[in-house]
Amino acid sequence: MSEYILPLERLIEQFAKLPGVGRKTATRYAMAYLDWSKESVDTFSDVLNEAKTKIKRCVVCNNFSENDLCPICMDATREAVLCVVEDPRAVMSLERVREYKGRYHVLGGVLSPMNGIGPEQLKIKELLSRLDKENITEVIVATNPTVEGETTAMYLMRLLKPLGVKVTRLAYGVPVGADLEYADEVTLSRAIEGRRELM
Amino acid sequence: MSEYILPLERLIEQFAKLPGVGRKTATRYAMAYLDWSKESVDTFSDVLNEAKTKIKRCVVCNNFSENDLCPICMDATREAVLCVVEDPRAVMSLERVREYKGRYHVLGGVLSPMNGIGPEQLKIKELLSRLDKENITEVIVATNPTVEGETTAMYLMRLLKPLGVKVTRLAYGVPVGADLEYADEVTLSRAIEGRRELM
Numbered sequence: 001m002s003e004y005i006l007p008l009e010r011l012i013e014q015f016a017k018l019p020g021v022g023r024k025t026a027t028r029y030a031m032a033y034l035d036w037s038k039e040s041v042d043t044f045s046d047v048l049n050e051a052k053t054k055i056k057r058c059v060v061c062n063n064f065s066e067n068d069l070c071p072i073c074m075d076a077t078r079e080a081v082l083c084v085v086e087d088p089r090a091v092m093s094l095e096r097v098r099e100y101k102g103r104y105h106v107l108g109g110v111l112s113p114m115n116g117i118g119p120e121q122l123k124i125k126e127l128l129s130r131l132d133k134e135n136i137t138e139v140i141v142a143t144n145p146t147v148e149g150e151t152t153a154m155y156l157m158r159l160l161k162p163l164g165v166k167v168t169r170l171a172y173g174v175p176v177g178a179d180l181e182y183a184d185e186v187t188l189s190r191a192i193e194g195r196r197e198l199m
Numbered sequence: 200m201s202e203y204i205l206p207l208e209r210l211i212e213q214f215a216k217l218p219g220v221g222r223k224t225a226t227r228y229a230m231a232y233l234d235w236s237k238e239s240v241d242t243f244s245d246v247l248n249e250a251k252t253k254i255k256r257c258v259v260c261n262n263f264s265e266n267d268l269c270p271i272c273m274d275a276t277r278e279a280v281l282c283v284v285e286d287p288r289a290v291m292s293l294e295r296v297r298e299y300k301g302r303y304h305v306l307g308g309v310l311s312p313m314n315g316i317g318p319e320q321l322k323i324k325e326l327l328s329r330l331d332k333e334n335i336t337e338v339i340v341a342t343n344p345t346v347e348g349e350t351t352a353m354y355l356m357r358l359l360k361p362l363g364v365k366v367t368r369l370a371y372g373v374p375v376g377a378d379l380e381y382a383d384e385v386t387l388s389r390a391i392e393g394r395r396e397l398m
Contacts, residue, residue: 003291005265011250014243019231025219027288032218033247034254034263041251044213045244048232051210052240055233064233066204089226092202 008034060130062106062123064088078103083140084127084156086110086149090142102140105130110148111155119155127156131165138166145172207233259329261305261322263287277302282339283326283355285309285348289341301339304329309347310354318354326355330364337365344371 004012008030015033016026036044057063058070065071072078072091081102085091091104107122130136141156143149153169160167172190174183183191203211207229214225214232235243256262257269264270271277271290280301284290290303306321329335340355342348352368359366371389373382382390 003295004287005254005263005269007246007250007253007265008263010246011254014246017235017239017243018228020224020227028219029217030250031286031288034250036216038251040216041247044216045247047206047209047213048240048244051206051229051233052237054206055204055210064204064207066206087230088203089230096202 057106060126061104062108062126063091063104072104077101080135081138081140082127082130082134082136083142085142086144086152090144094142102138103134107143107152110143110146110152112148122152124156124159128159128163131160131163136165138168141167141169145170256305259325260303261307261325262290262303271303276300279334280337280339281326281329281333281335282341284341285343285351289343293341301337302333306342306351309342309345309351311347321351323355323358327358327362330359330362335364337367340366340368344369 003009011030011033012023012026014026015021015029016023018026018029021029033041033044054066055064056066056068058065058073059068060073061070063070063072072095079102082105083094083100083102084105084107085094086107086109088106091106094100094104105123105127107124107127109117109122111117111119111122127139131139139156139160141153143152143156157167157169171194172187173194174180174187174191180188202208210229210232211222211225214220214228215222217225217228220228232240232243253265254263255265255267257264257272258267259272260269262269262271271294278301281304282293282299282301283304283306284293285306285308287305290305293299293303304322304326306323306326308316308321310316310318310321326338330338338355338359340352342351342355356366356368370393371386372393373379373386373390379387
């Protein structure tokens, strides 16, 4: 369905490579891009190039980093607790809370046999090697509460438990501030299951 | 709210320049971009640069073009009817129908005093100069059925009518294949207003 002139078709095709972007949205982005000033376009291009060269992965936790070690892994005051997450976005969400004082380990995805992602594609070997090296006392599995995140959490539990390390999972329940009416059934059932005695 | 390392923040900021993209979506795009292969990134960058240099505007109709004249304006078989649209996307939508055999004129927007867009910011002078030069017999005003599109259409009607050219507007009505139940009241009232006798 080549409708526009070729360079515009190619431009649309490139924007359509972004996640969740179909042809219609890609066309919208392309039109907007063509309206940008020369300075805007140059900055866009420069920043994208710079990002690809400057943004690396921390060799310890696999989070984004400008240096070999990320600021969190370099911070000696961080407790010997390891929070295992899927991607760097989860690290940011948890850091925003300013309550957790431990370290992180970014898996780089979740187990997904359908997409050919097994344990070897995730940073699991690296996770195991940190347990001893860093004298980790607890691993908090904080993969997302999706089917694949759950499967990955189960896999990690079974892998880590025999090693004698304490393994925990984030609590499920009704989101604070939300109305019970809008909570889905699975969440509600988990909230009942995980109920705590008031003291 | 600088949370990520600086080059990543800058990357997110650039993606957030795209229309309708907030910080969350921009972050998603940035993460996906960082996962692309070197070839993918290079192609993206090349195509974006190429687009900005190769895609110009047709000097006659203001549609996107690789040359001074777009293929439609170069086509001598096109009838002396002018369809006035807001942007190149509308040209594509109408061309897809394969029913219209006339020419186009891309205004490059709609009148919007709030945003400082008056007649001088649109290609209206160029439209007027085409009427005589191309012996135009009819101008079809095909701006979008929005408030601003309507205002622009009214403005053009008043400007063109005194010049003796036939001016028409696309028909309003219930979209074909849609359920009456889902049509909004304004559309329905326009559909009743514009009803036609069956023969």
